[in-house]
Amino acid sequence: MVLDAAFTSVGVNYFQVVVPKIKDFESDFVKTGKVTSLFSFANFDFSKALYIWKNSRSWNVAKQIAANLSKISNNDRESLRLWARESSIENWKSDSIGKIKGVGLITYQYLRMMGGVDTVMPDKIVKRVINEILVKTGKPPVSDNMEFIKTVEEIAKQTGYRSIELCFMSWFINQPERINEMP
Template sequence: MKRTTGLKKFCDRCLNTERYEGNVVLMVVDAAFDSIGLNYFNSIVPKVLEFEEKFVKEGDIQNLEELSNRSIKQVKSIWANERSWNVAFSVASYLHELGESRGLNDRQALRTWAQNADLENWKENPIGQIDGVGLTTYQYLRMMGGVDTAMPDKIVRRVIEEILKEAEGDMPTENDIEFVKTVDRIAFSTGYRAIEICWMTWLVQSEGGKVRMEKYGDVLERI
């Protein structure tokens, strides 16, 4: 954690639904692109920012409703994976309908959904039922909606399991739900937040002789 200066500020922004300057469309697109497991900083973020330039700043996708009404043909020049777009359009559609039914804006809709979306029954949740949304994507959206939790991503798993092994900690990590609860227990024991522990596992990885926190510091300020 000492190697991740600025992590708390980034996690505060995530929990306040203020990533990408509070643009929920970009948060949903980020989560959808990330759902297929490519390198986050080298593959996902540049494409999200390219989408922003073409469709948000210069185009006509200003809210979740407009995102949900796109077709893959209109956006595949940015990102070819149809599974990702199905996730993006479907999540946007559900959150827009939720917001419209309750008189909420996009940010309020995401936060309302996240606060009421539980871990145990995630597969029964409307977003959990979307084809292409696994528990990692589901948890990622909850985090950006204000829930202090973690994702059972492969890197998060590897780092946490190494820590537990070194500390001879007897905490279950066999399935994804058990793993998320174990991160919660580690957070409680250490005084850190689960979201901080989760992001720490990615940001302490080395790339090009630097930890990612240092290498991508400027990008983290942007996203």
């Protein structure tokens, strides 16, 4: 998930580019026991995996995220959950993960969502779908990311859906068959 977030942050197509590369990394390094935890990933020599992904910035972002999370707990899932629970959207730029160069608001929100926070990531797909719905209901589209997050959270309260559900429904509305491709 950390690698997924870092690879996606460079703006490539998630299903066509990121998912296959994550699966390659998992096959070559995770399933073989070369990377077993956030801590081991934080200390991983990514030069050994440049044949999978050539962007050094992405590797550095992923390693810094892993290093920060691995300091929280020895249990990777618990680390992500504890970090996410304590994180906030209001102070995201000063957060230990948010201040990593290369981690933007979308990556930050994605990690919070994966850690169990009911929120939304304001990526271009989600914004397009939600803004189309807003326009169809006579409301103006929302371009500012922070305002967009608040708008989706309000829509969630009004509709009974969770923000995270609205986010993923937006991602899969035109390609429901892709749900099973998520790493």
